[in-house]
Amino acid sequence: MEIYANLILGDCKEKLKDLDSNSVDLIFTSPPYADRRKNTYGGIHPDEYVEWFSPIGKELLRVLKPSGTFILNIKEKAINGERHTYVIELILEMKKIGWLWTEEFVWHKKNCYPGKWPNRFRDAWERLLQFNKQRNFNMYQDKVKVPVGDWAENRLKNLSDKDKERVDSEVGSGFGKNISNWVGRKKVYPTNVLHLATECSNKNHSAAFPESLPEWFIKLFTKRGDLVMDPFMGSGTTIEVAQRMGRNSIGIEIMPEHYNMVREKIKEKEIVIF
Amino acid sequence: MEIYANLILGDCKEKLKDLDSNSVDLIFTSPPYADRRKNTYGGIHPDEYVEWFSPIGKELLRVLKPSGTFILNIKEKAINGERHTYVIELILEMKKIGWLWTEEFVWHKKNCYPGKWPNRFRDAWERLLQFNKQRNFNMYQDKVKVPVGDWAENRLKNLSDKDKERVDSEVGSGFGKNISNWVGRKKVYPTNVLHLATECSNKNHSAAFPESLPEWFIKLFTKRGDLVMDPFMGSGTTIEVAQRMGRNSIGIEIMPEHYNMVREKIKEKEIVIF
DNA sequence: GTTCCGCATGAATCGATAG
DNA sequence: ACTATCGATTCATGCGGAA
Numbered sequence: 001m002e003i004y005a006n007l008i009l010g011d012c013k014e015k016l017k018d019l020d021s022n023s024v025d026l027i028f029t030s031p032p033y034a035d036r037r038k039n040t041y042g043g044i045h046p047d048e049y050v051e052w053f054s055p056i057g058k059e060l061l062r063v064l065k066p067s068g069t070f071i072l073n074i075k076e077k078a079i080n081g082e083r084h085t086y087v088i089e090l091i092l093e094m095k096k097i098g099w100l101w102t103e104e105f106v107w108h109k110k111n112c113y114p115g116k117w118p119n120r121f122r123d124a125w126e127r128l129l130q131f132n133k134q135r136n137f138n139m140y141q142d143k144v145k146v147p148v149g150d151w152a153e154n155r156l157k158n159l160s161d162k163d164k165e166r167v168d169s170e171v172g173s174g175f176g177k178n179i180s181n182w183v184g185r186k187k188v189y190p191t192n193v194l195h196l197a198t199e200c201s202n203k204n205h206s207a208a209f210p211e212s213l214p215e216w217f218i219k220l221f222t223k224r225g226d227l228v229m230d231p232f233m234g235s236g237t238t239i240e241v242a243q244r245m246g247r248n249s250i251g252i253e254i255m256p257e258h259y260n261m262v263r264e265k266i267k268e269k270e271i272v273i274f
Numbered sequence: 275m276e277i278y279a280n281l282i283l284g285d286c287k288e289k290l291k292d293l294d295s296n297s298v299d300l301i302f303t304s305p306p307y308a309d310r311r312k313n314t315y316g317g318i319h320p321d322e323y324v325e326w327f328s329p330i331g332k333e334l335l336r337v338l339k340p341s342g343t344f345i346l347n348i349k350e351k352a353i354n355g356e357r358h359t360y361v362i363e364l365i366l367e368m369k370k371i372g373w374l375w376t377e378e379f380v381w382h383k384k385n386c387y388p389g390k391w392p393n394r395f396r397d398a399w400e401r402l403l404q405f406n407k408q409r410n411f412n413m414y415q416d417k418v419k420v421p422v423g424d425w426a427e428n429r430l431k432n433l434s435d436k437d438k439e440r441v442d443s444e445v446g447s448g449f450g451k452n453i454s455n456w457v458g459r460k461k462v463y464p465t466n467v468l469h470l471a472t473e474c475s476n477k478n479h480s481a482a483f484p485e486s487l488p489e490w491f492i493k494l495f496t497k498r499g500d501l502v503m504d505p506f507m508g509s510g511t512t513i514e515v516a517q518r519m520g521r522n523s524i525g526i527e528i529m530p531e532h533y534n535m536v537r538e539k540i541k542e543k544e545i546v547i548f
Numbered sequence: 549g550t551t552c553c554g555c556a557t558g559a560a561t562c563g564a565t566a567g
Numbered sequence: 568a569c570t571a572t573c574g575a576t577t578c579a580t581g582c583g584g585a586a
Contacts, residue, residue, distance in 0.1 A: 078377070082374050082376055083376065083377060085366060085369065088366065089366070091362060092359060092362070092363070101357050101359065103352075106382070106399050106467075108380070108382065112465060119411065120376070120377055121415070121466050122463070122465045122466070124465030124466055125467050135393070136393070137393065139392065139393055141392075141395070148578080148579090149580095188577080189395055189577080190395055191386055193398045193399050306559090307559055310570085351560080352560080352561065353561095383579095384579070386579080387559080387560045388560085388576075388577030388578040388579080389561060389562090389577050390562095390576050390577055391560090393562085394561075396578080397559095471580060471581095472559085472579090474556090474557050474579080474580055551585100552585080553584095553585080554585095555581105555583095555584105557581100558579100562574105562575090562576095563573105564574090565571105565572085565573080566570105566571085567569105567571080
């Protein structure tokens with residue numbers, strides 16, 4: 001099977017109209033954050049943010065498969081000492097459009113920006129809003145299981161041979177391998193709080209999020225050969241990860257510089273065949 | 275200086291009216307979460323939650339000092355496969371009433387409720403919404419500084435009680451309960467993400483939140499002799515912690531059983547003089 | 549007196565069943 | 568069709584008894 005990455009230059013509000021309905025398995029994106037300075041690229045004024053995003057949200061609803069998922073990475077800024085409400089208003093608007101607000105994951109940014117303000121601490125988390133078209137959607141929970149918490153370290157460390165056997169069969173490892181390889185490897189389902197560090201020293205460009213972020217959601221909501229889309233491609237992290245993971249992808253980007261940069265990166269890669 | 279704890283039996287919607295305006299330094303509370311069972315105590319229907327809370331929010335605004343802070347611990351339920359929107363609607367309503375929505379802290383519940391469902395993971399976080407009357411409020415940031423490094427790592431397990439006590443009093447109190455590596459380390463300001471486990475196996479009464487939660491905010495937003503209020507006292511955690519920390523407190527509780535239980539606990543304590 | 553392990557206990561959620 | 572109740576599922580934590 002051949003994996004493709006379809007890169008589109010232009011405003012996603014327009015370009016989305018060219019895409020087929022019910023064709024995308026996962027939309028993962030981090031749209032331009034609201035900004036008071038309207039002239040900056042991507043600087044949507046906070047008070048106009050919902051109005052700006054709404055038509056895009058409608059198109060995204062159209063192109064997503066009924067079994068698909070839309071993950072929106074976003075966090076409101078503090079303006080004049082207050083958190084702005086455009087994100088929570090956006091949630092309400094999305095529901096009006098017809099989306100289901102299924103879940104809100106928290107991305108805990110373990111190494112957030114330093115800084116100090118008299119009336120607030122550093123902002124160390126972002127929202128990952130999950131929207132769906134219907135209550136039943138594809139979710140491959142087993143693909144993102146994580147090692148169990150303290151239990152393994154504290155309880156499994158000095159086990160008797162009999163206990164080890166028991167754990168061994170519990171975990172289902174078998175193969176007579178050394179149990180130490182399995183110590184601490186018992187897997188459980190994760191929660192809706194993700195602990196990821198931001199990638200601080202990316203060579204040239206700074207991505208809005210680390211690769212492990214889209215990777216986690218791609219594992220969770222798609223399988224190989226599925227289609228992943230990022231309507232605000234930016235530096236192309238989502239697309240790169242999707243391709244590496246054997247998913248088809250569509251990326252839309254309005255800025256030629258970003259678009260060309262991602263084109264170069266993607267071109268360099270071999271076509272994935274499997 | 276003598277510290278008092280004023281316990282009031284009744285519905286806070288009524289009893290708040292008896293309190294003086296501009297008298298409270300910190301309101302910390304965890305109101306009953308919305309519930310579908312309308313007849314149960316505390317079972318406010320999600321669709322009526324904002325309407326129910328709004329008049330209380332107005333009274334809280336009245337009694338809070340201009341320099342004071344209101345921390346609201348709350349989390350929306352998942353209903354019919356969706357997150358309900360009453361909490362974010364409440365934020366918008368609070369702003370209409372006149373509150374400033376200053377910040378949203380995340381409480382990462384390390385030991386969240388177990389369970390497995392086809393369409394979601396375990397919910398491991400709650401919101402701590404910070405509201406203020408004005409942009410300038412009292413905030414004693416130095417009181418909650420934390421040591422640099424992996425303070426999330428758990429290394430306290432093997433410490434002696436004496437060590438724990440010593441460190442505990444040095445730093446403040448067992449925030450995160452992993453203070454072994456805090457000793458003598460360089461301290462930095464924390465972020466808006468708090469990592470705490472719920473105290474699950476408290477013998478008789480189960481508190482909704484661990485003591486370290488109100489403790490952190492009491493340290494951050496009040497000084498000794500200030501007044502802390504909890505309009506939904508419940509098992510009285512906020513009041514107990516406030517008294518232990520040398521803050522005056524007011525607790526309002528509608529259920530006689532809870533009220534009497536807290537009265538007994540508070541009565542047993544000596545009056546704090548300092 | 550330690551350390552180690554068994555066990556109960558949660559601000560949960562869904563789907564099925566019953567009124 | 569819509570609402571109330573129940574059982575099944577699942578795991579981090581801390582207490583208490585045992586080794």
